[in-house]
Amino acid sequence: MIVFIYGTTAEAIKIAPVARRLEAAGVPYQHWITQQHTDALRKAIPELGLTPPDRVIANGWRGKPLKSPLQMVGWAFDVVVWAARNMRSLRRELPQGSVVVVHGDTMTTVLGTFIGRRLRVPVAHVEAGLRSGNWRHPFPEELDRRIVGRFADIHYVPSQEAADNLAGRPNVVVTQGNTAKDAVRDAAAAVDELPADDPFGLVLLHRYEFISNPALVRETLQTLDAGTPIPLRLIVDQYSRGAIEQTIDELGLTNFSIMTKLEHGQFVALMKSARFIVTDSGGIQQESAALGVPTLIHRVVTEGREGFGASAVLSGWDQDVVREFLTSYETYRRNDVDAGDSPSDIIVADLFERGLAVPVAGGAVPEGAE
Structure with a gap:
């Protein structure tokens, strides 16, 4: 049995292409959710074509999304208590040959790895091996990746650089990109671009290290408003909305229109149509690179290399870099992005080869996985 453990909308988006390919091959799987995101994740699951969760491990912080380190600690405690209470029954119920699959760099990734180890089944880490080289940026994601890199059994890495970061560890599989590439391509095939006569730039800034720095929020929004x-x-999401809207109101900024989070297909249509994107999201960095849209990554460092040297540039939180991007973004557009291999296909084929993906009667083994 393949068990996906995840807790955020971004994880669900990147896991969904793998789950869809398993389902097409007739392979049963379960997904257990920790709900770091609550309402947004519950809404995203059916929109992504995923079945209802088989197990709900936790429900955010008292039913709401996590917004502070203290709430994170309380939520993590709930996850650990759930695991302790259910471990014996879970070991009895899971068939031999099961595997826990975690994704990325969230606290759920760490706790999902802990659960898999306690279940005494292999743990496969999708989007493994990425490193910024600085444990403080991004925090705590860089630490999360290092912890999971130590304890996971199978490492699905998006690049040779990520594989080099795991040198000496067994079971490192290069997937030729991130599953976000499949997520955005699957969605892009089903949506149309918006009218070209209504040009706009798309902004999404929501990471803790950004939102928790009021001076940086003010400076960045002023730069964007003045230079666009x-x-x-x-x-905005439930976490970032208060800080963003308050700052815009206090500064009297006029070039922003606020939107709440969209269903993934609608968001991909928005990305396809944007003249440029400004974001601190690693997931959006991966998706915009697959579309060739000019993108400014507003972070000090980033562990992923998608888009760099082509459609993306890193700001380092330097406002001069932001200003330069706003005047020259069109030079970063790429209309000839090579689709390349499907990371999700590579992961599914590897799970078949290891005997961890077992189709029910009538299921078809994917080509190349025999």
Whole structure:
């Protein structure tokens, strides 16, 4: 049995292409959710074509998304208590040959790895091996990756550079990119671009290290408002909305229109149509690179290399870099992005080869996985 353990909308988006390919091959799987994100994750699951969760490990912080380190600690405690209470029954119920699959760099990734180890089944880490080289940026994600890299059994790495970061560890599989590439390509095939006569830039800034720095929030929003040649559509989530909207109101900024998070297909249509994107999200970095949209990554460092040297540039939180991007973004556009191999296909084929993906009667083994 393949068990996906995840807790955020971004994890669900990147796991969904793998789950869809397993389902097409007739392979049963379960997904257990920790709900770091609550309402947004529950809404995203059916929109992504995933079945209802088989197990709900935790429900955020008292039913709401996590917004502070203290809430994170309380939520993590709930996850650990759930695991302790259910471990014996879970070991009895899971068939031999099961595997726990975790994704990325969240606290759920760490706790899912802990659960898999306690279940005494292999743990496979998707998007493994990425490193920024600085444990403080991004925090705590860099630490999460290092912990999971130590304890996972199978490492699905998006690049040779990521594989080199895991040198000496067994079971390192290069997937030729991130599953976000499949997520955005699957969605892009089903959506149309928005009208070209309504140009806009797309902004999504929501990471803890950004939102928790009020001076940086003010400086960045002022720079964007003053320097943009076109209107900006700024997407907020439950965590970032208060800080973003308050700052815009206090500064009297006029070039932003606020939008709440969209269903993934609608968001991909928005990305396809944007003249440029400004974000601190590693997931959006991966998706925008697959589309060739000019993208400014507003972070000090980033562990992923998608888009760099082509459609993406790293700001390092330097406002001069932001200003330069706003005047020259069109030079970063790429209309000839090579689709390349499917990371999700590579992962599914490897699970078959290891005997961890077992189709029910009538299921078809994917080509190349025999």
